[in-house]
Amino acid sequence: MAANYWESSQFQRFLLTRYELAEIESTHMIQLTNHEITHLKIYFADLILKIGKRLRTRQEIIATAIVYFKRFYINNTFYDIDPYLMAATCMYLACKVEENPHHIKHIWSESSAMFTETSPDIRFPYDIPDIAECESYLLEEMKFYLVVYHPYQVLIDESIKLSKPALQASWSIINDSYRTDMTLVYPPHVIAVAALFLSRVVDQGNLSDIEAQQWFADLNVDITDVLQVVTELLSLYKVWSEYDEAKMPELVSRYIADIAASS
Amino acid sequence: MDVPQAILGEEINKETESLYKKEKKLGEGTYAVVYLGHHIKTKRKVGIKKIKLGNMRSGLDMSAIREVKALRELRHPNVIELIDVFSHKTNLNLVLEFLDTDLENVIKDKSLVFMPADIKSWMMMALRGLDHCHRCWLLHRDLKPNNFLIASDGQLKLADFGLAREFGDVKRAMTSQTVTRWYRAPELLLGATNYTGSIDIWAMGCVFAELLLRVPYLSGESDLEQLTTIFKARGTPTEDDWPGLSKLPMGFKFEKHPRPAFAELFHGASDDALDLMNRMLTYNPVARITAAEALQHPYFRNSPRPTQPAKLPRPKQEYVAEEEGLDSDGARRKRHYNDAFGDDVFSDGKGDSAVAHREGSGHSRDQDAQPTAKRMDLRISSPA
Numbered sequence: 075m076a077a078n079y080w081e082s083s084q085f086q087r088f089l090l091t092r093y094e095l096a097e098i099e100s101t102h103m104i105q106l107t108n109h110e111i112t113h114l115k116i117y118f119a120d121l122i123l124k125i126g127k128r129l130r131t132r133q134e135i136i137a138t139a140i141v142y143f144k145r146f147y148i149n150n151t152f153y154d155i156d157p158y159l160m161a162a163t164c165m166y167l168a169c170k171v172e173e174n175p176h177h178i179k180h181i182w183s184e185s186s187a188m189f190t191e192t193s194p195d196i197r198f199p200y201d202i203p204d205i206a207e208c209e210s211y212l213l214e215e216m217k218f219y220l221v222v223y224h225p226y227q228v229l230i231d232e233s234i235k236l237s238k239p240a241l242q243a244s245w246s247i248i249n250d251s252y253r254t255d256m257t258l259v260y261p262p263h264v265i266a267v268a269a270l271f272l273s274r275v276v277d278q279g280n281l282s283d284i285e286a287q288q289w290f291a292d293l294n295v296d297i298t299d300v301l302q303v304v305t306e307l308l309s310l311y312k313v314w315s316e317y318d319e320a321k322m323p324e325l326v327s328r329y330i331a332d333i334a335a336s337s
Numbered sequence: 338m339d340v341p342q343a344i345l346g347e348e349i350n351k352e353t354e355s356l357y358k359k360e361k362k363l364g365e366g367t368y369a370v371v372y373l374g375h376h377i378k379t380k381r382k383v384g385i386k387k388i389k390l391g392n393m394r395s396g397l398d399m400s401a402i403r404e405v406k407a408l409r410e411l412r413h414p415n416v417i418e419l420i421d422v423f424s425h426k427t428n429l430n431l432v433l434e435f436l437d438t439d440l441e442n443v444i445k446d447k448s449l450v451f452m453p454a455d456i457k458s459w460m461m462m463a464l465r466g467l468d469h470c471h472r473c474w475l476l477h478r479d480l481k482p483n484n485f486l487i488a489s490d491g492q493l494k495l496a497d498f499g500l501a502r503e504f505g506d507v508k509r510a511m512t513s514q515t516v517t518r519w520y521r522a523p524e525l526l527l528g529a530t531n532y533t534g535s536i537d538i539w540a541m542g543c544v545f546a547e548l549l550l551r552v553p554y555l556s557g558e559s560d561l562e563q564l565t566t567i568f569k570a571r572g573t574p575t576e577d578d579w580p581g582l583s584k585l586p587m588g589f590k591f592e593k594h595p596r597p598a599f600a601e602l603f604h605g606a607s608d609d610a611l612d613l614m615n616r617m618l619t620y621n622p623v624a625r626i627t628a629a630e631a632l633q634h635p636y637f638r639n640s641p642r643p644t645q646p647a648k649l650p651r652p653k654q655e656y657v658a659e660e661e662g663l664d665s666d667g668a669r670r671k672r673h674y675n676d677a678f679g680d681d682v683f684s685d686g687k688g689d690s691a692v693a694h695r696e697g698s699g700h701s702r703d704q705d706a707q708p709t710a711k712r713m714d715l716r717i718s719s720p721a
Contacts, residue, residue: 081410082410083409083410099367160366161601166396170396170397170399170402171402171406172685173502173503173509173511175399177395178395202394202395203394205396206396209396209397210396210397210424210429211347213397213424213429214347214350214423214424215350217349217422218405218409218422220402220405220408220409221406221409246692286603299411327518333621
């Protein structure tokens with residue numbers, strides 16, 4: 075909503091460097107292996123996505139909710155606020171911010187139904203007022219900066235140049251990018267370009283190779299960042315192949331118990 | 338970027354809260370209470386808008402979300418500044434820049450004489466603020482004189498973003514039930530769910546006319562009546578004036594009114610002023626002038642030059658620092674704050690249900706003044 079991304083709070087206040095992010099992870103997540111950390115990110119992005127699917131919201135709203143979730147846990151741990159409650163709350167707030175509000179009761183019932191469906195091991199002993207209370211913690215943590223930019227818009231702007239399969243492939247790759255923390259580190263257009271780049275592997279699109287080369291050459295984007303994003307996406311796919319959702323509730327409980335014990 | 342440490346948002350929040358001191362209550366609406374306060378270190382005066390607790394069972398309501406979301410990203414001399422936000426228990430507090438009066442008070446104070454240059458100055462500041470919003474893809478959706486606040490240095494500022502939302506995606510329907518009725522664009526009255534900044538420009542055109550006439554220009558008593566009022570004042574549009582008119586969801590036949598001669602009603606207004614106003618009140622939303630174009634209009638380049646903000650007329654009764662008894666001044670002030678800082682806007686849950694019932698609370702304006710009268714207080718001296 076700011077005139078452009080560079081003037082937005084997302085760029086000016088929330089963009090982290092790789093180094094800062096690594097620092098945060100090293101303080102929060104000492105007890106976990108790198109694979110486990112990635113699996114947790116996939117898990118909660120998936121859960122938020124499932125709530126969104128049940129509410130039939132747009133992908134951008136789901137993406138906003140995931141970004142809120144990530145922003146909250148930059149300075150807090152799963153021990154501070156139950157991540158399942160936070161996932162439902164992020165979805166609730168994101169729906170309101172993106173002008174697509176749902177009644178809090180509806181969010182609550184869909185979330186708890188989804189958690190039960192996902193695994194009997196997930197405990198969700200919360201009630202509607204807990205979501206409202208949790209929302210105020212979330213707002214405070216984000217210092218009430220609510221607007222989030224997403225790579226989808228870049229894709230929509232460029233969509234005339236793309237064939238349908240290429241567009242779909244890029245779109246799904248962007249969806250996948252929310253399973254990592256790259257949205258906290260890279261501007262949305264960089265992620266979009268990386269997704270377009272990867273999608274060319276899947277489908278050639280309307281552009282010939284030469285035109286595509288020219289298109290990438292004309293972009294005013296730091297190509298090393300783009301390649302870094304591509305690398306991260308590829309490593310995400312690798313770790314993702316070992317991901318088993320059924321094991322996640324146990325990992326979450328173990329992780330929370332570990333933090334509780336160490337604090 | 339703040340250094341990420343293991344601090345909970347709650348603690349940062351407490352720090353923010355401790356920076357400000359609430360002094361006294363200025364006014365109360367169903368949706369918020371407004372306090373006068375100051376920044377403890379800098380002594381800067383602020384308005385603290387406390388959003389009420391009642392709705393907290395379902396979290397922050399939509400108008401608070403919209404306001405915080407919009408003001409956190411906007412920054413312009415002609416848009417009210419949101420200095421800080423903090424929550425106290427379950428209340429949300431918006432720390433806003435303190436502004437003493439609003440354009441409605443100025444228009445209503447009949448002891449003030451407006452020079453053409455004064456009107457030009459207000460219009461320029463208003464359009465600059467609006468242009469900034471539109472550049473940020475934000476619609477205000479509730480422009481009216483009492484949402485233009487005026488600072489002690491005369492700067493005019495857009496306020497009350499409780500209905501504001503972003504626009505630009507043609508696939509997403511928005512409500513047509515928005516904007517206080519007298520300032521509502523004809524396409525909204527006809528039920529359009531896809532619109533642009535042109536609806537704010539229409540409202541701005543109405544404000545322009547109101548500055549010239551000193552009474553609301555298009556004051557209809559119901560939604561349907563509003564259209565008739567517009568058509569009487571501006572002539573019934575034809576398919577030529579407004580291609581696609583017949584395709585609007587509620588499009589039906591209206592009584593034909595001829596286009597009256599505007600120069601007669603707006604006696605004393607210069608030709609360039611009338612031209613700009615007519616472009617802002619063009620029926621076809623696509624042909625209606627944009628904020629950016631309006632700022633380039635000859636009206637702003639021609640003589641007289643806009644008055645410096647500090648030299649603009651202001652109501653005599655300024656804000657006074659006592660609160661004893663609600664004398665007439667106090668009552669006026671109280672109402673002013675209720676209006677300025679938003680009233681009972683609460684939409685819970687279902688879609689983009691903005692506020693039609695709003696006009697009831699926002700407008701305690703003397704309706705007995707005849708808006709259709711030929712010449713009201715049009716005390717405009719001929720340009721030198």
